[in-house]
Amino acid sequence: MPYIKTHYHPFLFILITICAMAELGLTAYLISVGNESRNWPSARYHSLLILFEFNAVWTTLFGAAYMLWIVDGAVHLLASIASSIIWLAITSALWGAAAGMMHNTRSGGNCNWIASSSASVNGVLPCDAPQELSVSSCRETLTVEAVGWVLFGLCVLTLFATCMWVRTSKRGYNSSFYV
DSSP: OTTOSOTHHHHHHHHHHHHHHHHHHHHHHHHHHHHHHTOOSOHHHHHHHHHHHHHHHHHHHHHHHHHHHHHHTOOSGGGSHHHHHHHHHHHHHHHHHHHHHHHHHSOOOOOTHHHHOSSOBTTBOSSOOOSSOOHHHHHHHHHHHHHHHHHHHHHHHHHHHHHHHHHHOOSOTTSOSOO
């Protein structure tokens, strides 16, 4: 692939897209199960799952598009350095906000208490999962947050790498991102 000057970009965008697809599937499943049982621990939890679903769709669509533009060597406005940086900044903010809010909605990460006890520990639920608590649903909630943090980190890393590449590049601003 000699036409790809930034060799790390395809791999970072592939990782971002694959993680977003995993998040998309998990949040769609959790929303579907919650809608079927009409058993949400809170309106905030339900809203956060919808936010994660939106972020996953946003990231999957644009991540895949940028990946294809990288491989294709596209020379148009949406495949430019500036649009990539703007998209990565917006996406980083979305994932950071969603993961941070999910972290504040849950109050812990230990799911093992569920198997031995059906009551809360010191009046606080360690994992804010649907009312029919199970170790599986608690871990699924933790996974949604964890993948959100991973996507936040990947987007920030890609944004940083892009900015460093632009800084060290001797090319003009008007030239294509990937050609």
